[in-house]
Amino acid sequence: MNGVLANLGYRLKSMMRRPRFDLPLAGALLLLALVGLATQYSASDLDLDQAYAQALRLLLGTVLMIVISRIPPSTLRNWTPWLFAGSVLLLVLVTLLGEGRGANRWLDLRIVRFQPSELLKLTMPMMVAWTLNLRPLPPNWSTLGLVSVLIAVPAFLIAEQPDLGTALLVAASGLFAVYLAGIAWWRIGLVVVSAASVMPVAWHFMHEYQRNRVRTLLDPESDPLGLGWHIIQSKIAVGSGGLWGKGWHNGTQSRLEFLPEHTTDFIFSVFAEEWGLIGVLLLLLLYAFIIGRSLWIASNAKDTYSRLLAGAISMAFFVYVLVNGGMISGILPVVGVPLPLVSYGGTSAVSLLAGFGVLMSIHAQRRRVAT
């Protein structure tokens, strides 16, 4: 009896000393989720149902995060090829049989409607980290060749759905792992130059709606009621917010429905309109903190696989913020990338929190740093 209590006490103490969760990161994520919910509630014009639905999704994501955080990274590493193969298989299936319109393909699994492309946001960096872990680093050409195929095939399948935003995020998470593995700078330069020279060819293969988005970015006023409408109204929302913002639920652009998609892809515009530049800077700082903290966790990871995986997840998180922020402020084309943990929508919140679950798991198994 005494022994059991002593054992419990020891475990409690060790949990306090070495918590499985990184508290600063968890706190930052919680804060972000709360900001997201408040903005949601305002943007949906005080629709409590929508706020509850989003809270439920966040809760679901948090449960998933806790579950994943209990799985040791070594187990994840062993599952990696199977998970990756499974998600690519599902992706092929959805390409062949899936239903859904345009950029939103999902597989109807009776209970949940499910986008396999979301899975790849996690399994892609896992697979690349797993591959690089088996090879000498920094990666040589043959490694790079193999990894390129691993990245390009799923990314192409997703882009074909067509879901350029997700394809971009999936590809980025893989590429960041390669970058963190220490790929030589000259090789990066070579890839960038050749990618730039392939651009015109890419333009040729792009869908007309994607091309139009790029055209609209270059001159939104040319089509103020059509494709330019999104960008123009978003810029008006952001700019009219000014330094201090119009105040919570005072954003006329969203409340009066000038701003399209104002609870999903353009929620950042609502936030910027209501909280102004001060709010935007604070939010960007919060994101920077989350990315920085995640990279710190990655740096302290025990092995190469964990390190690369955690680093890739952290940096991919940044891509969300950059692409979404660039889109709503009119410096990047309109690509369907949500503002992480703030935009309305279940799958992205769940997959993001699952990613942070992986980070938490890696954190729990971190190197013991001599102090």
Add this chain to the structure above:
Amino acid sequence: MKARPIRDSRQESAVFVRRAIIGFLLILVALSVLASRFWFLQVVKHRELQSRSDENRILTRPLAPARGLIYDRNGILLAENIAAFRLEVVPEQVQDMESLLADLKLTIGISEDDLDRFRSLVKSKRSYQSIPLRLKLSEEEIARFAVNRWRFRGVDVVPYLTRFYPRGKKLGHLVGYVGRIDAADAERLDASRYAGTTHVGKTGIERSYEELLHGEPGYELVEVNADRRPLRVLERVAPKPGRNLYLTVDVRIQEAGELAFADRPGASVAIDPRNGEVLAMISVPSFDPNLFVNGISQTDYNALLNSPDKPLLDRALRGSYVPGSTIKPFVAAAGLELGLRKPSDTVMSTGEFFIPGQQRGYRDVRAGGHGRVDLVQSLAQSVNTYYYALALELGIDRFASYLARFGFGQPTGIDLEGEGSGVLPSKEWKQARFGKPWYPGETVISGIGQGFWVVTPVQLASAVATLSVGGIAHRPRLLHATQQGIGDAPEAVAESQAQPAIFRDPANWHAIREGMIAVVNGPTGTARTMGIGFPYVIAGKSGTAERYSRTTEAWQHISQVAIERHQVLFEAFTPAEAPRISVIVALEAGRGGGRDAAPVARKMLDAWLIGEGQAPSPPASGTDHP
């Protein structure tokens, strides 16, 4: 597991940390770029984007003021606003305008005129402004639209106030009408004052007092959503309605006159000579101004335009009449005042007058002449010879400059637009008009109001009014009083400044008046029966002018029908000693002024009596000599 190359874990970790730090720095740079973009939008471009946000959400809706009402001097309604429904289109909300219009045309019927007007308005207004397409919808049309409403996005039935003229054609020319603002109006009008207004005064009082009648528009700032649906009113400034107008006209006199015309083309003007207030202003035939308010149909318009009697011509204001003998009292005034005649001087009428040394004779009305006549008799019997001789003695220069004092040859300045100016014969006028010198024979016939003479009824009426009070001229006017709201007290319009009396010697005027009294009351007067039974003494003068020169073919053709040969006129005022009404009547065809025009004048004077508190007298009957 296969054999792996030996890994340097410490080295890999160091590379990773280096890469992570560089990566994080690059991320911070990228986020800073993003932040600077927000700074640019939210600080540098804030003002511009703020105003665009307001433009987005705030719509300024003009509120049209209610047009002022028009009454006669006794408060009888001549123009009012009544509720009606119209069809309005917001072009911005329409996908395919042409197919929508075609569809509407089938459903409720839209004329080409409506379409043309609509299209020109679409060009001049903002695309979110509602533009009227069809006015004054019938109940059936509203029902038909309501059933099919789902097909017509951006189209709506909107209640509005439309102008209605309860007296119809009885005051058509005088009150005039409002019509939809067309492109020419839009150019003339202040767009900001007329933003919500669809109609503007086109003719008559409606036109000349547009400024007073229109009022001041208000506006509403409305918050709208992206579909431009108004959500709430942020600010409202109520329009200030136009002023109600009380005209100087007495509808009883006006309508009695119109009735007495019995559709014979002509005009009549009655004036209160004490102040220039126009008591009646008649132009026959007339038209119903209500036809024009909501767009006249092409058929109706053509009928009015092509009618030989020209109902659209306002004869009272710009009709051309040869004054004939009605000019004689004025010529007599010139002779007396310029010292060429004394009232007692006589002239021998032999039936024909000759300019010394010339062969051509100028005839009297009565063959063989009237014998020796003085001034009173020359007026009572309308003796031409008296005036032939007088005009010749005066000479055309003195003749023209003296008669100009009564306002002949120039507009009276009445408060209506488009007034004619008539012709006062003079050397200068003839030179300017025809480039030919003046002949003495033209002076002779000018003396009896023939030749180049042209007067407008309002001009002659004004001259008679001036004469009747001993030569004190008042500019004729139609506005009696204005009123801000129905409950407010009407504010009288300042009386026009009286001119100094034209007559230097009242005895001269009294002699002329005696002659004009003799026209109506004397045993030899040309309108002997006109004053019978009338409580006041009436003074008057007839005029029977030849419509065609006796030398033309037209004269030969119609000379058998006396009624078509002459324009007949009559001028009168009463009570003769201190006149309170003067009236002139001009008929485009008639046997003689005393015979045909005088009874019309009498009917009007009878109607005037009612307003004076007198019982109407038995109508004048019987015939008269020209």
